[in-house]
Amino acid sequence: MQFAILIYGNETAMMAMSEAEQATMLGAYKAYSEALVAAGAMRGGERLRPSPTAASVRIVNGKSEVLNGPYAETREQLGGFYLIDVADMDLALAWGARCPGASHGTIEVRPIWTM
């Protein structure tokens, strides 16, 4: 089964990290990605640029409306994602808990809707 591991975190806190802390975090993510590959569960994943670089679009009354920033204002922003392939939700949650972002943000684990 495929699952998305969606990584939410507080961007402001992330930006405030010292360089050493950032290096540690990147190292942890690199190790996490390697562990996913070694387990044969990795299907892909990317880190997103911060939310101010986003533009949101929707159609209102038949007209397209484009907004600066992400669509939803929350304290935690989507910072990246992984796509993994494991046997079941229990295993997907176990991988979610191993994601370095779990200790300072929220990891959402969602089954992929296969068409």
Next chain:
Amino acid sequence: MERTDPRGAAGTAEAVARQAYGKLVAWLAARTRDVAGAEDALSEAFVAALRHWPEAGIPASPDAWLMTAARRRLIDGHRRRSVEAKAIEDLLVLAGDEAAEDAAAVPDDRLSLMFVCAHPAIEPRMRAPLILQTLLGFDAGTIASAFLVAPATMGQRLVRAKRRIAELGLAFAVPERDEWPERLDAVLEAIYAAYGEGWADPSGQEARLRNLAEEAIWLGRLLVALLPDEPEAAGLLALMLHSHARRFARRDADGRYVPLAAQEMARWDEGLIGEAEALLARAARAGRFGRYQLEAAIQSAHVVRRRLGRPDWQAIGVLYDALFDLTGSPVVALNRAVALAEREGAAAGLSALDAAARDPRLESYQPYWAARAAMLEALGDPTGAAKAYGLAIGLETDPAVRDFLQARCAALPLSR
């Protein structure tokens, strides 16, 4: 067994009610064969108690108060539903038990309830959650957090497991002596699983998120009280107490992870260690050794460092050999390899580790990669060590341990 609670009357009421919970679920369920129904009735009685007690004071016999309230609710519930013949029997049993109004007369069925929850017909992974829910009254959400399962899934599994108890008519009885070894082992394993999955609630604020490790110890104490002549029950409690005795030494003042070898012995809890040693000595007199006594003895050999200045690696090695013969567990094989490395050097340890790694279950087991990394580092293979550290870091969930491993990895003499 006293639970103190800083939150005044409401907190005390909750603690008292919690103490009574498992005993009462066991008592009701043993008479109706309906665990879910017993829990529902009792949780309603529980809510009433939490409303009533803080104002009116805690009754002289909280057990009896809760039981009467729960029983009324069960009987009312049966009256509301179309009552089947079997239910009528239950009602008669319940109604006829007015004599048990006195708490002292409430027979303790908790042991039977534990045996039912850990019955061979119940899925092994559901035994610990079931015991936590029926004996301690944890809600499905809390149990789900502890076992890293989605709350909705855990809820469904608990309901299914309880339905199975009812459908199969599993006996609420302590099994016959000839069934003991495997049946008791399932109970011990479930309590140990609860201990192992224990999560920390550092603030201690969240009543429903109290430390699961402490709850498991509480269950262990209960089991030893109910089965004083069972050496393995004492062994399990000794093992948990030993491990718990070191809980404050596992982190330094800044919250950083401290491995066992570097722990400050002054931060070990002498009282718990003493209690564990006494339990183990008493259990040994029965002359029936098993997995839990061996594991507790390994803990003893580690804390010998207080007297010898170092762990007794010789003893630890012998104990792991015995434990491996008994269980064949890959995790035991891994620990045995680590003990061997301490005694005979990293090369011996690594070849034992390679042998252990033939079991594919170790591939995604963080301690395996951490041990491998440390041995490769000791053997002067920084490249191999870095690769193993990388996998250990990627598999770790605890940020403090992850930071520790990353620091170890960063300190490797790699030519960059």
